[in-house]
Amino acid sequence: MTRRNGHAAGPVLACAASAALVLAACGTESDAPGVADTTGATGGDAAAASCAGADGEYLIGMSQANVAEPYRQQMDDDIAAAAAEVDQFEVVFADAAQDNSKQVSDVENFLSQGIDLLIISPNEAAPLTAIVERAYDEGIPVIVLDRKIESDSYTQFIGANNLEIGRAAGEYVATELLPDGGTVAELKGLPGSTPAQERADGFREGIASNANIEIVAEGVGDWLRDLGQSQAEAILQANDDIDVFYAHNDPMAEGAYLAATAAGREGEISFIGIDALPIPSGGIKAVEEGRLSATFVYPTGGREAIATAEEILVECADVDKEQVLETQLVTQENAADLYAELGGQ
Numbered sequence: 001m002t003r004r005n006g007h008a009a010g011p012v013l014a015c016a017a018s019a020a021l022v023l024a025a026c027g028t029e030s031d032a033p034g035v036a037d038t039t040g041a042t043g044g045d046a047a048a049a050s051c052a053g054a055d056g057e058y059l060i061g062m063s064q065a066n067v068a069e070p071y072r073q074q075m076d077d078d079i080a081a082a083a084a085e086v087d088q089f090e091v092v093f094a095d096a097a098q099d100n101s102k103q104v105s106d107v108e109n110f111l112s113q114g115i116d117l118l119i120i121s122p123n124e125a126a127p128l129t130a131i132v133e134r135a136y137d138e139g140i141p142v143i144v145l146d147r148k149i150e151s152d153s154y155t156q157f158i159g160a161n162n163l164e165i166g167r168a169a170g171e172y173v174a175t176e177l178l179p180d181g182g183t184v185a186e187l188k189g190l191p192g193s194t195p196a197q198e199r200a201d202g203f204r205e206g207i208a209s210n211a212n213i214e215i216v217a218e219g220v221g222d223w224l225r226d227l228g229q230s231q232a233e234a235i236l237q238a239n240d241d242i243d244v245f246y247a248h249n250d251p252m253a254e255g256a257y258l259a260a261t262a263a264g265r266e267g268e269i270s271f272i273g274i275d276a277l278p279i280p281s282g283g284i285k286a287v288e289e290g291r292l293s294a295t296f297v298y299p300t301g302g303r304e305a306i307a308t309a310e311e312i313l314v315e316c317a318d319v320d321k322e323q324v325l326e327t328q329l330v331t332q333e334n335a336a337d338l339y340a341e342l343g344g345q
Helices: 009-017 019-025 043-049 070-083 100-113 125-137 162-177 194-207 225-238 250-262 283-288 302-313 335-341
Strands: 058-064 089-095 117-120 142-145 156-160 182-188 213-220 244-247 270-272 322-325
Touching: 058 070, 058 100, 058 302, 070 089, 070 250, 070 302, 089 100, 089 302, 100 117, 100 125, 117 125, 117 302, 125 142, 142 302, 156 162, 156 302, 162 194, 162 244, 162 270, 182 194, 182 225, 182 250, 194 213, 213 225, 225 250, 244 250, 250 270, 250 283, 283 335, 302 322
Parallel strands: 058 089, 058 117, 117 142, 142 156, 156 322, 182 213, 182 244, 244 270
Antiparallel strands: none
C-alpha cells in the first residue's frame, strides 16, 4: 500500500502547486474559520491543522480488536460503507483477533504505510496506550472508537457512555425484573477493556436502590458467545437459584440462554445484554423473539468515525475531544419498531 497524499507532505506540495485554490485548503485560523491554529498544537492536533483539504486523497488505517465479535464486524462494515461515500478516502483494515501484541504490530504497520489518520478500537487499554501515543505524537490524527486508552493522546474518542448503560441495566433489573429482590449472575467482557469495567460499575450503581438484589456469581466471557455459554454452564451447575443473567454484551447473553436451555432452566431466568445490533443474529431480534428480556442500543460509531475523519482531513476543522453516542432500552414493546428504525433487514 502506498501513501497517496500524506498529512505531512501533502499541504506543502499542494500549497506550492496551486495558489488560490490551495490557499483556502492550507489557510490559517484567520482566513479559514474553524481550522485549527497551529500555535501550540501538538501531535494529531498539529496534523489536523495542516491538512490538505478537499483536494487531498487520504489513507485511513482501521485497527480492530477482534472481528470474531459480531459487533466489531458490524463496526468495520459501517466504516467501509461510510468511507465509500467519501471520494478522498481509502480505508485499510486490520484485525488483532483479541491479541494485544498483534494490534500493536498492526498499528506499526499502518504507520510504515504512511496513513493519514488512524481509527482504533483497542483490545485492552493499557497494552495499546503507548502505540496510540506514538501515532498521535508523530502527527497522525487518532480516533479512538468504543474502547478507551490510558492517556489523552488522541484526537477524538467516540462511544456511548458505558457507565450509564450499566446503570440503566441495573435500574431495569431493580425495578422491572426483580422489584421484590432476587439473584443475579454477571457475565463480564474482556477484563482489560474499559467497557467491561464501566458496565460492571454502572450495573452495581443501578441495583443499589434495591437492597434485596444480590449478585451471586460472576464469569468472564471476553465478549464471546461460546465462552459466555461455558461460563454460564459452570455458574448454573454451582447455583440452584439464578433469577437474572446480566451479560456485558448480547452474544454472551445468548450464550447464557443456550446454557440455561440445555439445563432446562431457561423458563425460570431472565437474560439481558448490551449492543442491540439491527441484524438477524443481533440482540434486537433476540428480544423480539423472547430469548432476551432486554438489551441496550450501543451504536458502533463507525459512520461517526468517518464523519469525524472527513471533518479533520477534508474540512480541516477542529473536532471535540469526545463524541458521546446515544443509547436506548430495547424491550419486546419497542423491539420491532427499533429494528426497522435502525435499518434492520
